[in-house]
Every structure is written in structure tokens, then in C-alpha cells.
Amino acid sequence: MFxxxxxxxxxxxxxxxxxxxxxxxxxxVINRQDLxxxxxxxxxxxxxxxxxxxxxxxxxxxxSSTLSMLSSELLMLSNQQSGxxxxxxxxxxxxxELGAKLERILKRCWGNRxxxxxxxxxxxxxxxxxxxxxFNRPILEDQVDDLIALSEKSIQSLEMLI
Numbered sequence: 001m002f003x004x005x006x007x008x009x010x011x012x013x014x015x016x017x018x019x020x021x022x023x024x025x026x027x028x029v030i031n032r033q034d035l036x037x038x039x040x041x042x043x044x045x046x047x048x049x050x051x052x053x054x055x056x057x058x059x060x061x062x063x064s065s066t067l068s069m070l071s072s073e074l075l076m077l078s079n080q081q082s083g084x085x086x087x088x089x090x091x092x093x094x095x096x097e098l099g100a101k102l103e104r105i106l107k108r109c110w111g112n113r114x115x116x117x118x119x120x121x122x123x124x125x126x127x128x129x130x131x132x133x134x135f136n137r138p139i140l141e142d143q144v145d146d147l148i149a150l151s152e153k154s155i156q157s158l159e160m161l162i
Contacts, residue, residue, distance in 0.1 A: 005065070006083045007043055007063065009144075010147060011034075013144045014147055017148045021151070025052055028049060030050055033046045041067040047060070047061055050158070051155075051158050051162070057093075057098060059089070059091075059154045061086070061088055062086070062088075062089070063084045065085070069081060069082050085138055088132070090115070093128055103117070103131070106131055109153060109160070110157070116132045117129065117130070
């Protein structure tokens with residue numbers, strides 16, 4: 001029988017919380033990727049959503065796990081980190097003119113968490129802004145309540161834009 005890893009368990013909780021909000025109609029999940037890199041034996045899960053009635057601004061939550069994290073968990077090595085890494089990225093089309101407002105909202109909602117601001121220009125889609133935060137500790141099963149709160153907070157921060 002397959003024994004799920006921390007990555008698997010955290011992914012199911014995150015996916016469940018966001019798809020529940022999607023079913024309620026408050027958000028629309030617009031992309032989902034579940035990737036396995038066999039060369040590096042790593043995994044990555046990305047889920048992207050936006051408010052169901054607002055286009056041009058979305059949030060992507062990314063879980064990732066490396067070979068060392070997986071082996072640490074499976075071999076029960078206490079001197080290495082196991083679990084999953086978490087990254088939160090807000091994307092906004094500059095056409096929406098909400099960039100400055102989003103920056104203020106991120107500071108108000110997330111407090112002292114540092115969001116790296118990245119500007120991207122494309123001849124096809126114009127200018128896009130990315131606000132990215134990488135959490136500084138791996139996520140484990142005992143932090144699933146925090147993960148649910150994080151998904152709710154990311155939805156609330158989008159709702160504050162309108």
C-alpha cells in the first residue's frame with residue numbers, strides 16, 4: 001500500500017481548500033500543474049486562481065519537494081528537513097492599473113512578509129507585475145490549518161482589490 005508523503009498530504013489539503021472556494025463561486029481555478037522531475041527526483045504542484053468576476057489579477061500557490069526532503073522523510077532522518085516548500089505569487093496585468101493598490105494590500109494583509117516585485121514585459125501581453133514570497137520553512141502535515149488560513153488570506157487579499 002502507498003503511504004503518502006508530507007508533500008502529498010499538504011497538496012491534498014491545499015487543493016481541497018481552493019477547489020472548495022471554486023465550487024462556492026468566490027474564485028475560479030484557472031490552472032493546475034502536478035509535475036514530477038524524474039532526472040532530479042523532485043515534485044512541484046502549482047495551482048492558480050483568480051476571483052471569478054475579476055480578470056487580470058491571479059494568485060499562484062506552488063508546493064515543491066526535493067529528493068533530499070523526500071529521502072529525509074522516508075528514511076526518518078531527523079537531521080534533515082522534510083515536507084514541502086511553499087511559494088506564493090501574485091500576478092497582475094499592468095493594464096488593470098491595480099499594481100500600486102495590490103502592493104498596499106499585500107503589505108496590509110501579509111504584514112512584514114517580504115514580497116519580491118518583478119516586472120515582466122512581453123510584446124504580446126504588455127507589462128505584467130509579479131509579487132513573489134517564498135516561505136522560509138518547509139510545510140508539514142501539522143501545519144495544514146495554517147495552509148487553509150493562507151489560502152483564505154490569499155483570496156481575501158484579492159477581494160480587497162475591488
